[in-house]
Amino acid sequence: MDESNAKRKQAHMAWMDRWRRKTTCHLRKWISKHGHDVQRQILNGMAFKLGSGAVSLLILWAQSRF
Template identity: 65%
Template sequence: MHPQGNNDDPHPPSQAVDTPDKGRFRHLRKWLRTHGQSVQAGFWQGAGYKLGSGAVSILILWAQSR
């Protein structure tokens, strides 16, 4: 075996081979570039909604206990 690898390899490491998996990952990376900000914004909006809902629940419980 050669120290640098197999010279009979039709696709040396410098050449990119387009496989179906790479196409899926490329699509996912493209989707994240275009929609990534909206996903993060949606996450923070949901977290804020939950926090606000919990605060209102605590206020109602506090008011009822008085």
């Protein structure tokens, strides 16, 4: 019984290793192609949120002032 469980565990580990290798390879290729686009989108999103927050603060300041 123990040998059967050990074989199953090894087969499962081998399957997981293949899946992990395949996924890692795919992600590396995707990042090399699209990495700059993702970084640019993140920076654009951060700038948009920062600008939106600044405008909101200006509006609140103007409302409280006048």
